[in-house]
Amino acid sequence: xxxxxxxxxxxxxxxxxxxxxxxxxxxxxxxxxxxxxxxxxxxxxxxxxxxxxxxxxxxxxxxxxxxxxxxxxxxxxxxxxxxxxxxxxxxxxxxxxxxxxxxxxxxxxxxxxxxxxxxxxxxxxxxxxxxxxxxxxxxxxxxxxxxxxxxxxxxxxxxxxxxxxxxxxxxxxxxxxxxxxxxxxxxxxxxxxxxxxxxxxxxxxxxxxxxxxxxxxxxxxxxxxxxxxxxxxxxxxxxxxxxxxxxxxxxxxxxxxxxxxxxxxxxxxxxxxxxxxxxxxxxxxxxxxxxxxxxxxxxxxxxxxxxxxxxxxxxxxxxxxxxxxxxxxxxxxxxxxxxxxxxxxxxxxxxxxxxxxxxxxxxxxxxxxxxxxxxxxxxxxxxxxxxxxxxxxxxxxxxxxxxxxxxxxxxx
Amino acid sequence: xxxxxxxxxxxxxxxxxxxxxxxxxxxxxxxxxxxxxxxxxxxxxxxxxxxxxxxxxxxxxxxxxxxxxxxxxxxxxxxxxxxxxxxxxxxxxxxxxxxxxxxxxxxxxxxxxxxxxxxxxxxxxxxxxxxxxxxxxxxxxxxxxxxxxxxxxxxxxxxxxxxxxxxxxxxxxxxxxxxxxxxxxxxxxxxxxxxxxxxxxxxxxxxxxxxxxxxxxxxxxxxxxxxxxxxxxxxxxxxxxxxxxxxxxxxxxxxxxxxxxxxxxxxxxxxxxxxxxxxxxxxxxxxxxxxxxxxxxxxxxxxxxxxxxxxxxxxxxxxxxxxxxxxxxxxxxxxxxxxxxxxxxxxxxxxxxxxxxxxxxxxxxxxxxxxxxxxxxxxxxxxxxxxxxxxxxxxxxxxxxxxxxxxxxxxxxxxxxxxxxxxxxxxxxxxxxxxxxxxxxxxxxxxxxxx
Numbered sequence: 050x051x052x053x054x055x056x057x058x059x060x061x062x063x064x065x066x067x068x069x070x071x072x073x074x075x076x077x078x079x080x081x082x083x084x085x086x087x088x089x090x091x092x093x094x095x096x097x098x099x100x101x102x103x104x105x106x107x108x109x110x111x112x113x114x115x116x117x118x119x120x121x122x123x124x125x126x127x128x129x130x131x132x133x134x135x136x137x138x139x140x141x142x143x144x145x146x147x148x149x150x151x152x153x154x155x156x157x158x159x160x161x162x163x164x165x166x167x168x169x170x171x172x173x174x175x176x177x178x179x180x181x182x183x184x185x186x187x188x189x190x191x192x193x194x195x196x197x198x199x200x201x202x203x204x205x206x207x208x209x210x211x212x213x214x215x216x217x218x219x220x221x222x223x224x225x226x227x228x229x230x231x232x233x234x235x236x237x238x239x240x241x242x243x244x245x246x247x248x249x250x251x252x253x254x255x256x257x258x259x260x261x262x263x264x265x266x267x268x269x270x271x272x273x274x275x276x277x278x279x280x281x282x283x284x285x286x287x288x289x290x291x292x293x294x295x296x297x298x299x300x301x302x303x304x305x306x307x308x309x310x311x312x313x314x315x316x317x318x319x320x321x322x323x324x325x326x327x328x329x330x331x332x333x334x335x336x337x338x339x340x341x342x343x344x345x346x347x348x349x350x351x352x353x354x355x356x357x358x359x360x361x362x363x364x365x366x367x368x369x370x371x372x373x374x375x376x377x378x379x380x381x382x383x384x385x386x387x388x389x390x391x392x393x394x395x396x397x398x399x400x401x402x403x404x405x406x407x408x409x410x411x412x413x414x415x416x417x418x419x420x421x422x423x424x425x426x427x428x429x430x431x432x433x434x435x436x437x438x439x440x441x442x443x444x445x446x447x448x449x450x451x452x453x454x455x456x457x458x459x460x461x
Numbered sequence: 462x463x464x465x466x467x468x469x470x471x472x473x474x475x476x477x478x479x480x481x482x483x484x485x486x487x488x489x490x491x492x493x494x495x496x497x498x499x500x501x502x503x504x505x506x507x508x509x510x511x512x513x514x515x516x517x518x519x520x521x522x523x524x525x526x527x528x529x530x531x532x533x534x535x536x537x538x539x540x541x542x543x544x545x546x547x548x549x550x551x552x553x554x555x556x557x558x559x560x561x562x563x564x565x566x567x568x569x570x571x572x573x574x575x576x577x578x579x580x581x582x583x584x585x586x587x588x589x590x591x592x593x594x595x596x597x598x599x600x601x602x603x604x605x606x607x608x609x610x611x612x613x614x615x616x617x618x619x620x621x622x623x624x625x626x627x628x629x630x631x632x633x634x635x636x637x638x639x640x641x642x643x644x645x646x647x648x649x650x651x652x653x654x655x656x657x658x659x660x661x662x663x664x665x666x667x668x669x670x671x672x673x674x675x676x677x678x679x680x681x682x683x684x685x686x687x688x689x690x691x692x693x694x695x696x697x698x699x700x701x702x703x704x705x706x707x708x709x710x711x712x713x714x715x716x717x718x719x720x721x722x723x724x725x726x727x728x729x730x731x732x733x734x735x736x737x738x739x740x741x742x743x744x745x746x747x748x749x750x751x752x753x754x755x756x757x758x759x760x761x762x763x764x765x766x767x768x769x770x771x772x773x774x775x776x777x778x779x780x781x782x783x784x785x786x787x788x789x790x791x792x793x794x795x796x797x798x799x800x801x802x803x804x805x806x807x808x809x810x811x812x813x814x815x816x817x818x819x820x821x822x823x824x825x826x827x828x829x830x831x832x833x834x835x836x837x838x839x840x841x842x843x844x845x846x847x848x849x850x851x852x853x854x855x856x857x858x859x860x861x862x863x864x865x866x867x868x869x870x871x872x873x874x875x876x877x878x879x880x881x882x883x884x885x886x887x888x889x890x891x892x893x894x895x896x897x898x899x900x901x902x903x904x905x906x907x908x909x910x911x912x
Contacts, residue, residue: 142564142572155806157569179806187569251556252715277713284717 052172054136054159055186056112056195062092062102063114064121071100073115077133078174080229085212087136087161087172090115091127100124105169112195118169132227136174139217141187144250145177146216148234151242153249157183160209177215180208220253222260232261240266244273256285259294268297271306280309283318292321299373300326301346301454304333308343333448341425342418344458345439345448351379354388354406358399373453377436379446380405386444389413390436415440418447422458429455502708503545503726505792506701507733511740512789513593514586514847515695516782519737521756522688523744528659529679531741533692534734535660540891541697542730543884544862547869548702549726552709553719554878559706560804562868575860576801580824582857583700583797585850587832590793592843593786595836600779605840613833616791617826646739651746660738687905690898694855696737697895702861704796707803716878757844794828852907855899862892 054076062070071092079088090102101124108118117124134140140156147154158178164171182202189198216234219225235243235258247255247270259267259282271279271294283291283306295303295318307315307330315334319327329347336342348371352361361378375393382388389409399408415438416424428437429452439448511519522530548559555562564572591609598608655675658666663678679685705726714722748756798821802809808818815822839846866888870879880888 142568155564157806184569184573184805188573251710253556275713281713281715281717 052110052112052161052163053178053183053186054141054161055183055190057110057115057161057172058137059191060110060113060115062090062117064117065108065119068121070094070117070121070124074099075138076136076172077130078136079133081132081227084229085174087174089133092124099127101127104171105166107169107171109170110163110172131224134217134228139219140177144218144254145210146218146235146246147179147210147214148216148238149214150210151238151246153246154179154210158186174212176209176211178209181205182207183209218250218254218258220257222257225257225261232258236262236266240269241273243270247274248278252281252285255282260286260290264290264293264297267294272298272302276305276309279306284310284314288317288321292318295330296322296326299346299371300329300333300348301344301448304330304343305338308334308338336418339422340418341416341420341422341437341439341450342448344422344425344454345418345450346374346454347448348374349379349438349446349449350375351381351446352405354380354382354404354409356405357401358396358403358405358408359401361396361405373451374449376451377449378405379438379449380409381446387415387438387440387446390438392435414438415446417441425450426455426459501725502705502712503549503722503729504732505729506545506705506708507541507726507729508736509785509789509792510696510698510701510733511736511785512586512590512695513596513782513786514589514851515737516593516740516785517756517847518688518691518695518851519740520744520748522692523741524748524756525688525754526679526685527677527745527749528656528742529663529677530688530692531656531659531738532662533689534738534741537693537696538730538734539887540693540895541733542727543887543891544697544702544865545705545726545730546723547865547880547884547888548706549709549714549722550719550878551865551869551875552706553714553722554716554876555874556710556715558710558800558803559703559865559868560800562874563864564804566868566871566874567864572804575864576804578857578860579699579703580797580801582850582853583793584828584832585846585853586698586700587790587793587797587828588835588846589850590786590790591833591836592846593782594790595840595843597779597783597786600776606837609833609836612787612790613829616787616794617829620791620795620825621822643736643739646743646746649743649746651742653742656738656742656745686898686901690855690901691851693895693898694851694858696733697858698854699857699861700793700796700800702865703800704792707796707799790829790832794825794832797828798822798825852903855895856903859892859896859899862888862895866892 057073057076060073062073064070071094073090074093075091076087077089077091078084078086082088086104088104090107092100092102094100100121102115102117103125106117106119106123107115109116136159140159142156144153144155146152154177156177156179159174160176160178161172162175164173182205185202185205186198189201214234216232217228217230219228219230235246238246243266247258250258255278259270262270271282274282283295286294295306298306303326307318310318319331322330333342333345333347336345338344350365350370352364356364365375378391378393378396379387380389380391389406391405391408392410395408396405412432414428414432414434416428418439418441425437428434435452437450438446439450441447551557551559551562557565560572560576563575591612594612595605595609599605658672658675659677663676666672667676667678709722744756748754799809801807801824802818802821807820809821810818813821836843836846866880866885869875870885872879
């Protein structure tokens with residue numbers, strides 16, 4: 050038998066002798082015991098102190114009526130407990146994350162399934178109703194008879210999320226621990242989807258999610274968020290954690306974040322980061338964000354122009370390379386100056402003994418770090434580039450701009 | 462001596478200098494950009510308020526009572542600022558819209574009933590805006606069967622097909638047209654010093670001997686009370702609060718950027734009142750002085766200005782009215798659809814496609830079509846539409862203010878940013894005063910309607 054939380058809230062409760070005890074005011078779940086079992090019923094009795102019925106004290110539960118298998122004296126007085134999840138207060142009308150649909154939704158009602166044990170009945174939360182049927186129940190329950198409501202809702206399209214796919218949002222980290230809320234399911238989402246979800250939430254909720262994600266996921270999500278949100282989040286994070294996340298980000302993305310922060314905050318974070326990463330970011334921060342230097346990533350793959358395809362592939366296998374930067378390989382000549390660029394696709398199709406210098410793209414393109422971002426856009430557009438090398442005064446490559454940097458800059 | 466190489470050298474030096482200046486001014490430029498990114502919602506929300514219903518009420522009050530209503534502008538600015546500031550604070554510190562907060566704290570049923578009321582009241586407001594379009598174009602001799610549907614299509618296309626950023630920029634630019642009122646007032650050549658003097662309550666200034674001869678004290682009677690209620694009702698509308706808080710959240714104003722937004726709300730409240738001041742002064746100096754005390758509609762106000770201040774005053778008045786009406790008609794249905802969808806959990810936002818947010822777009826379109834359609838059908842009762850939309854606003858406003866006050870005083874939501882005691886006093890007293898005024902205006906307008 051299906052039951053809805055709305056039908057139970059406000060239900061009259063009778064004890065084993067059939068005496069009226071009170072009305073159900075709240076349902077609690079104790080996630081530490083069982084993740085979806087209704088563990089306690091809060092019974093209010095007007096002026097008297099409210100009582101609590103445990104799950105094994107409930108003989109039957111139906112719309113508007115709950116029967117206990119003990120007498121009223123066996124019930125305990127209610128004491129608030131932080132590690133109980135309150136259905137009405139914490140779930141109904143609140144926002145949750147639908148991890149399968151990858152979006153934020155608001156809870157209209159909860160579906161409960163009955164499970165008969167010996168002598169008592171247990172209610173388990175099966176799914177969260179986010180559609181019209183739940184809305185209709187919330188509006189009409191108690192005003193029109195349950196039967197009519199049930200008949201009416203059957204006409205409406207269902208929209209529910211299974212409890213396994215629900216991720217609760219709890220800004221308070223202590224309570225989150227007590228309620229056993231993890232964000233593991235969120236870590237499986239694509240960072241771009243997670244970023245979209247974060248944009249729907251309030252600042253404290255965003256903060257709590259970022260703080261609980263592992264650094265790698267957090268860095269990927271921050272890279273996808275819009276600049277103002279990223280700034281806000283990083284400013285409010287604990288500096289140590291913020292530095293750990295920035296370290297995981299690509300240096301150009303980290304520099305973009307730091308450039309938007311106040312000078313003191315950004316210095317503080319740079320000091321927390323390991324030396325090499327911090328130096329890379331510091332160098333990038335010297336460039337105006339509106340120039341090629343401000344757009345480039347100092348991590349790129351470079352090899353000598355006289356090496357063969359086979360040598361290069363062998364070398365690359367041995368390195369721990371970042372795939373995002375492996376679209377095009379930069380070539381250096383004998384004087385360690387920029388001599389060209391080879392797309393990996395060309396490398397793929399080349400003969401094993403072919404020299405890289407013979408594979409390079411024509412014409413030879415590069416820009417100095419001070420070049421305006423407009424020049425960058427024009428080159429990418431004109432030559433349909435996927436990557437462009439940035440050089441210094443001595444014609445040495447110092448970074449690379451990839452097409453995704455250009456796209457996100459253009460969309461700003 | 463100039464040759465090619467030293468030109469190049471100078472050029473390089475100059476470029477370097479520019480680069481240094483650019484780098485040095487970077488933090489400053491970023492602050493300016495931030496200011497312009499955040500400035501806006503408060504300015505928009507208070508200026509959209511000078512809509513058709515507003516212009517009608519302001520013109521009528523100026524014609525009927527001359528300068529003697531001007532003293533209400535300062536307290537009204539205060540109330541407008543206090544109520545809007547609470548909403549922007551709620552948005553900045555909770556990160557949630559007003560309707561979301563009401564849903565989370567007061568449950569589904571309360572929210573649903575409130576949203577139903579918002580829908581009805583705002584439909585009334587949309588109708589009032591299209592009435593404004595009808596009147597303004599009437600001055601140029603264009604039939605309402607042409608102008609109203611055209612305006613409806615324009616508004617729909619502007620919002621649905623344009624991007625959100627673009628639409629907002631157009632609206633901000635259009636705000637400048639409000640100076641039409643200022644120009645119009647100057648052309649009417651009022652006695653400025655006396656008008657300014659009436660910004661202080663004449664009930665008090667009459668006791669200053671040197672000022673007394675210039676002060677006109679209003680007789681407090683029923684029709685004066687109705688005008689006061691009308692002024693408050695049109696200036697502080699419920700939908701503004703929902704709109705402002707949603708915009709604050711949408712623009713990601715957090716605790717750090719909040720000071721900017723508060724300034725924006727302050728500037729918006731004051732600029733709104735400055736424009737009201739000019740409209741009232743303008744009508745007082747022309748209609749009131751010449752014994753024209755009753756305006757049947759805002760169009761009449763414009764026509765009445767014609768012989769007195771020349772051809773231009775009336776044209777400017779009509780342009781101002783048309784702009785105000787279209788501006789408000791673009792924002793109202795949109796904000797209504799937003800608020801309702803957010804509260805009841807439907808997908809919303811103009812950045813979504815139609816298929817993703819069907820209910821949102823349907824609500825938005827229905828409000829425009831129904832609003833414009835009803836104005837076409839009931840065109841001859843335009844004055845009644847305006848009156849009713851104001852009365853409905855007045856009924857809903859205290860309810861919304863009470864919700865806002867309850868939320869903004871919750872420590873678990875706002876932390877130490879709850880209202881200060883003084884702020885609460887101002888807010889609760891103005892709420893009580895508004896309930897009182899609403900009863901007065903409700904009573905009188907119902908009586909007027911059934912006579």
